[in-house]
Amino acid sequence: MAIRRALLSVSDKSGLVEFARGLAEAGIEIVSSGGTAAALAAANVPVMKVADVTGAPEILGGRVKTLHPKIHGGILADRSKPEHLEELAEQGIEAIDLVVCNLYPFERTVSHPSVTDEDAVEQIDIGGPAMVRAAAKNFLGVTVVVDPSRYPQVLEEIRSTGKVSQATRRELAVEAFAHTSAYDAAIAAHFGDESSFPERFVLSGRKVMDLRYGENPHQPAAFYATGSRDGGLAGAEQLHGKELSFNNLLDTDAAWKLVLELPQPSAAIIKHSNPCGVATGSSLSDAYGKALECDRTSAFGGIVALNVACDRATAEAIAEIFTEVVIAPAFGEDALEALTSKKNLRILTAPARVPAEFDVRRVGGGLLVQAADGVDRAEGAKVVTKAEPTEQQWADLRFAWTVVKHVKSNAIVFVKDGIALGVGAGQMSRVESTALAAQRSGGRSKGAVCASDAFFPFRDGLDAAVAAGASAVIQPGGSVRDEEVIAAADEHGIPMVFTGTRHFRH
Numbered sequence: 339m340a341i342r343r344a345l346l347s348v349s350d351k352s353g354l355v356e357f358a359r360g361l362a363e364a365g366i367e368i369v370s371s372g373g374t375a376a377a378l379a380a381a382n383v384p385v386m387k388v389a390d391v392t393g394a395p396e397i398l399g400g401r402v403k404t405l406h407p408k409i410h411g412g413i414l415a416d417r418s419k420p421e422h423l424e425e426l427a428e429q430g431i432e433a434i435d436l437v438v439c440n441l442y443p444f445e446r447t448v449s450h451p452s453v454t455d456e457d458a459v460e461q462i463d464i465g466g467p468a469m470v471r472a473a474a475k476n477f478l479g480v481t482v483v484v485d486p487s488r489y490p491q492v493l494e495e496i497r498s499t500g501k502v503s504q505a506t507r508r509e510l511a512v513e514a515f516a517h518t519s520a521y522d523a524a525i526a527a528h529f530g531d532e533s534s535f536p537e538r539f540v541l542s543g544r545k546v547m548d549l550r551y552g553e554n555p556h557q558p559a560a561f562y563a564t565g566s567r568d569g570g571l572a573g574a575e576q577l578h579g580k581e582l583s584f585n586n587l588l589d590t591d592a593a594w595k596l597v598l599e600l601p602q603p604s605a606a607i608i609k610h611s612n613p614c615g616v617a618t619g620s621s622l623s624d625a626y627g628k629a630l631e632c633d634r635t636s637a638f639g640g641i642v643a644l645n646v647a648c649d650r651a652t653a654e655a656i657a658e659i660f661t662e663v664v665i666a667p668a669f670g671e672d673a674l675e676a677l678t679s680k681k682n683l684r685i686l687t688a689p690a691r692v693p694a695e696f697d698v699r700r701v702g703g704g705l706l707v708q709a710a711d712g713v714d715r716a717e718g719a720k721v722v723t724k725a726e727p728t729e730q731q732w733a734d735l736r737f738a739w740t741v742v743k744h745v746k747s748n749a750i751v752f753v754k755d756g757i758a759l760g761v762g763a764g765q766m767s768r769v770e771s772t773a774l775a776a777q778r779s780g781g782r783s784k785g786a787v788c789a790s791d792a793f794f795p796f797r798d799g800l801d802a803a804v805a806a807g808a809s810a811v812i813q814p815g816g817s818v819r820d821e822e823v824i825a826a827a828d829e830h831g832i833p834m835v836f837t838g839t840r841h842f843r844h
Contacts, residue, residue: 344436417479437473477511579684593643738789754786776806
């Protein structure tokens with residue numbers, strides 16, 4: 339069906355004038371309103387105002403412009419039904435064959451930290467979604483475009499045939515429904531209470547990129563951003579290196595979340611979503627060097643995260659071994675020079691913050707949704723033994739407690755002088771995790787502190803930690819055998835701290 343009339347009303351005016359000029363040159367009448375009409379008129383593109391079509395002025399400060407039968411009748415008329423076309427003629431309504439519309443920038447507005455409810459409300463588009471949904475519903479006869487990147491394709495089809503193919507119209511309609519759905523999801527998320535769980539949990543994502551592959555090369559994958567891209571990996575920029583894979587991003591996310599909770603300067607090295615090296619130091623290169631010494635073997639092919647700008651000394655040290663990804667808030671020019679000598683090394687920068695958001699995981703047929711495991715530096719922890727931690731032990735206990743939060747359970751971490759010496763992750767027995775952490779420490783755990791992500795159900799786990807050299811222990815407490823475990827710590831003469839908070843990470 340030939341396109342004779344188009345309605346253009348866009349917030350994102352990228353490519354608008356060139357597209358509209360192409361439509362006009364193809365003999366298509368253009369109807370528009372508000373800022374879109376003004377932009378076209380200023381560019382000398384022939385345009386008819388919506389008010390001239392409807393015979394009604396824009397009212398309520400522009401809140402009502404296109405909500406009129408002469409607009410929606412023109413969009414919704416079923417071209418295959420003669421009675422619809424007769425009714426249009428009777429009412430003096432001309433059909434609208436092409437709707438080009440994208441919505442008010444709600445997400446961009448609410449991402450500003452000082453946004454008010456009044457600001458947010460004014461960015462809730464009413465007429466736009468109504469037009470988009472109407473056109474998408476009627477895709478058998480109407481073309482709807484919500485993404486400016488589609489303009490060249492649509493214009494090419496019109497120039498070639500005078501119309502847009504049904505296959506393209508269907509594809510564009512799907513995009514349109516996704517556009518309005520994501521818009522409503524953003525509004526619901528912004529005004530919702532993040533501390534409660536609504537009866538309907540709405541989640542939408544905007545594709546950031548296609549990935550090299552998923553967890554395995556035979557699995558296609560893509561990365562989607564939810565909400566505004568002002569924090570976390572959704573706000574990252576790749577400066578260098580190969581395309582990212584699913585596993586690259588999963589591990590980088592784990593590294594970034596960990597390192598941002600640590601004191602500056604610190605470095606974290608992640609392998610298969612678990613830390614294999616974590617340390618803070620007098621300088622960033624010192625922190626990275628200490629982190630690397632935690633487990634040089636596992637660090638090969640790992641992910642490095644830094645919580646301050648990367649300098650040349652640190653970059654040169656990172657470049658000495660095979661690394662998949664390095665992420666930091668910034669990179670000095672000389673640091674980039676050292677790192678980009680590695681052709682495949684992926685270099686990412688990201689805002690030094692992690693958005694506060696629900697933790698969502700998929701299970702067969704549904705979603706598991708929980709509040710994020712917030713930052714916990716062991717404030718409020720209490721000593722439950724006769725022995726008290728020294729000042730240095732307290733510092734290491736807090737550091738260990740932060741690190742163990744980011745280790746897959748059952749998790750045990752040995753720390754000394756701000757260095758994670760041994761990490762035991764993902765074992766079915768806490769005693770086995772303790773043995774693994776001790777083994778990975780390479781005998782350096784003597785005098786270290788030990789963190790356990792959950793309580794010791796029996797004294798055997800604590801005994802194993804002490805046998806490995808633990809001089810102090812931090813754990814949540816809460817076992818029915820707490821008294822037995824406390825007595826064991828007193829028997830060994832070491833201090834033990836209860837946090838009252840568990841840090842399972844499955």
